[in-house]
Amino acid sequence: MEAPTIGGVRIPRGDGRTVRLPRGATLTDFADKIDANPGSLVQALIGLGEMATATQSLSDDTLMLLGSELNYSVEVVSPEDEDRELLESFNLEFGEDEGGDEALEQRPPVVTVMGHVDHGKTKLLDAIRHTNQVAREAGGITQHIGAYQIQADIDGQDRAITFIDTPGHEAFTAMRARGAKVTDIAVLVVAADDGVKPQTIEALNHAQAANVPIVVAVNKVDKEGADPTKVRGQLTEYGLVAEDFGGDTMFVDVSAKAQINIHELLEAVVLTADASLDLRANPDQDAQGVAIEAHLDKGRGPVATVLVQRGTLKHGDSIVIGEAHGRVRAMLDENGDPVDEALPSRPVQVLGLTAVPDAGDTFLVVSEDRIARQIANIRQARERNAELAARRGRRTLEDILQGLEKGETGTLNLIIKGDVSGSVEALEDALLKLDVGDEVDLRVIHRGVGAITQNDVNLATVDNAIIIGFNVRTAERVAELAEREGVDIRYHSVIYAAIDEVEQALKGMLKPVYEEAELGKAEVREVFRSSKAGNIAGSLVRSGVIRRNAKARLIRDGVVVADNLTIDSLKRFKDDATEVKEGYECGIGLGSFNDIKVDDVIETFEMREKPR
Numbered sequence: 178m179e180a181p182t183i184g185g186v187r188i189p190r191g192d193g194r195t196v197r198l199p200r201g202a203t204l205t206d207f208a209d210k211i212d213a214n215p216g217s218l219v220q221a222l223i224g225l226g227e228m229a230t231a232t233q234s235l236s237d238d239t240l241m242l243l244g245s246e247l248n249y250s251v252e253v254v255s256p257e258d259e260d261r262e263l264l265e266s267f268n269l270e271f272g273e274d275e276g277g278d279e280a281l282e283q284r285p286p287v288v289t290v291m292g293h294v295d296h297g298k299t300k301l302l303d304a305i306r307h308t309n310q311v312a313r314e315a316g317g318i319t320q321h322i323g324a325y326q327i328q329a330d331i332d333g334q335d336r337a338i339t340f341i342d343t344p345g346h347e348a349f350t351a352m353r354a355r356g357a358k359v360t361d362i363a364v365l366v367v368a369a370d371d372g373v374k375p376q377t378i379e380a381l382n383h384a385q386a387a388n389v390p391i392v393v394a395v396n397k398v399d400k401e402g403a404d405p406t407k408v409r410g411q412l413t414e415y416g417l418v419a420e421d422f423g424g425d426t427m428f429v430d431v432s433a434k435a436q437i438n439i440h441e442l443l444e445a446v447v448l449t450a451d452a453s454l455d456l457r458a459n460p461d462q463d464a465q466g467v468a469i470e471a472h473l474d475k476g477r478g479p480v481a482t483v484l485v486q487r488g489t490l491k492h493g494d495s496i497v498i499g500e501a502h503g504r505v506r507a508m509l510d511e512n513g514d515p516v517d518e519a520l521p522s523r524p525v526q527v528l529g530l531t532a533v534p535d536a537g538d539t540f541l542v543v544s545e546d547r548i549a550r551q552i553a554n555i556r557q558a559r560e561r562n563a564e565l566a567a568r569r570g571r572r573t574l575e576d577i578l579q580g581l582e583k584g585e586t587g588t589l590n591l592i593i594k595g596d597v598s599g600s601v602e603a604l605e606d607a608l609l610k611l612d613v614g615d616e617v618d619l620r621v622i623h624r625g626v627g628a629i630t631q632n633d634v635n636l637a638t639v640d641n642a643i644i645i646g647f648n649v650r651t652a653e654r655v656a657e658l659a660e661r662e663g664v665d666i667r668y669h670s671v672i673y674a675a676i677d678e679v680e681q682a683l684k685g686m687l688k689p690v691y692e693e694a695e696l697g698k699a700e701v702r703e704v705f706r707s708s709k710a711g712n713i714a715g716s717l718v719r720s721g722v723i724r725r726n727a728k729a730r731l732i733r734d735g736v737v738v739a740d741n742l743t744i745d746s747l748k749r750f751k752d753d754a755t756e757v758k759e760g761y762e763c764g765i766g767l768g769s770f771n772d773i774k775v776d777d778v779i780e781t782f783e784m785r786e787k788p789r
């Protein structure tokens with residue numbers, strides 16, 4: 178078959194087969210897949226009225242449009258799917274335990290400690306670790322590797338608990354942003370002398386958004402002015418109701434400093450895990466898990482702390498972790514002691530990698546070094562492409578609204594940050610009161626006081642949210658991150674202006690609503706029977722106008738007899754008319770509808786777009 182040409186350039190014509198392209202692919206990528214010259218695709222796109230260079234990444238729509246023009250069925254693949262397929266091509270799968278239910282064994286809970294700054298997260302993590310250290314033989318030198326595991330005697334049973342030792346919500350959200358579900362339970366630390374604070378709420382939002390059960394540690398009860406009951410009351414407002422208040426959240430009054438009730442807190446964690454989670458994993462398979470922390474050590478090279486989620490990680494295993502790979506040369510526990518194998522929920526430091534992975538990267542043990550290397554290399558190449566594409570693929574408020582228009586999503590997620598809590602609350606209240614109809618759901622997924630942080634941007638990335646900064650700006654280097662991640666930040670200093678922007682944007686994108694507008698009424702004076710045109714109503718226009726092709730209904734004795742009619746023909750004497758005004762006579766034909774009687778009223782109307 179002769180290839181068609183556009184502008185003198187031969188355009189390869191497809192055979193209808195499916196072409197899979199990564200999100201943000203370029204014309205060059207497309208050309209590669211179909212063995213064509215990128216220049217010819219540039220031309221083909223121009224033929225469709227769009228301009229793009231060969232190396233510019235394109236929207237899903239453009240790729241699909243071009244595909245159908247060239248007779249290919251284009252499928253745009255998300256990065257997650259792409260990675261899943263990459264692993265599949267090596268017969269690997271991440272995230273599922275091998276074997277059936279009987280292969281699963283209980284694993285310890287993985288806990289993240291969250292809360293407002295200075296409420297004692299670090300101190301509490303130290304206290305928990307310390308209780309354990311006293312209990313065991315004085316071991317090696319205590320090291321902070323980003324996570325540790327302790328043993329506690331709960332109801333006469335020796336139970337292990339893993340703590341992620343990177344306080345601050347950043348780690349938690351960053352991992353969630355990367356799709357890694359690491360935390361099983363969140364311990365929310367609230368200082369009893371200070372009560373619920375903005376970051377307490379932030380932590381709560383994060384944990385709830387991730388669907389992680391919460392245990393509340395009411396800390397600093399040793400201090401004068403500590404009011405643990407008040408903390409319980411305050412948290413009730415956020416849906417965290419203490420057991421002694423009739424709810425089902427466990428609250429434990431602790432003092433990290435005076436080492437009060439630390440054991441009770443551990444007990445609450447285990448009880449919560451047992452009550453609401455089924456924490457099991459298959460220990461007898463190749464290990465898989467997540468990187469918690471990683472750095473480059475001068476003497477030892479890349480060092481990563483990983484959390485094993487399933488399987489057993491062993492010395493000598495071939496491993497691929499994000500874009501890094503290698504062989505487990507040595508494993509160390511939180512005390513710096515070497516370990517030979519790590520079971521599910523066990524954090525260990527791994528040495529022997531070729532590069533430093535990112536926190537949140539997943540790892541898999543594979544059968545050969547070669548496979549690990551190949552997967553890592555392909556991921557590296559993809560990451561480079563994705564980075565280039567991401568710079569162009571920004572998601573602005575307008576994009577999201579356009580998406581809503583196409584029915585992609587019915588929710589506009591907002592994050593509100595302000596200078597004082599009063600204005601944040603006022604803004605949130607006002608926004609939630611906006612009447613935007615049923616089609617759109619406006620959700621404030623997070624609000625807080627202070628600068629826009631990395632955490633806010635991460636959260637916006639995960640939940641596709643817009644950030645509104647009210648009298649605040651981004652924290653250091655956060656603007657760059659937002660830029661890179663394509664998160665839209667809107668700055669305002671007048672509440673009404675902020676509300677107005679959101680309202681206008683939402684209104685602009687809502688589908689038009691039509692309402693009926695009456696055009697005119699005519700009274701039937703006489704009915705003419707015509708064999709050709711059916712019955713014709715000889716009428717007098719009583720009000721407004723009767724217009725040909727307008728919609729009509731027939732009313733008899735005040736009752737609608739027929740709806741959904743059309744003024745099919747309209748005549749003034751013998752001549753066709755397009756419109757007849759009030760006070761004039763005319764002949765009206767209603768198409769195939771013939772049940773017309775003298776004194777009937779013909780009402781005509783049109784559908785008009787209703788201003789919002």
Ligand code: GDP
Binds near residue numbers: 294396397433
């Ligand atoms: P973080 O910012 O949440 O990690 O808080 P830190 O663990 O750094 O603690 C903040 C301050 O509170 C430090 O000066 C701690 O010594 C103090 N602190 C932490 N826990 C307690 C406690 O239980 N009682 C008292 N009195 N002080 C505490």
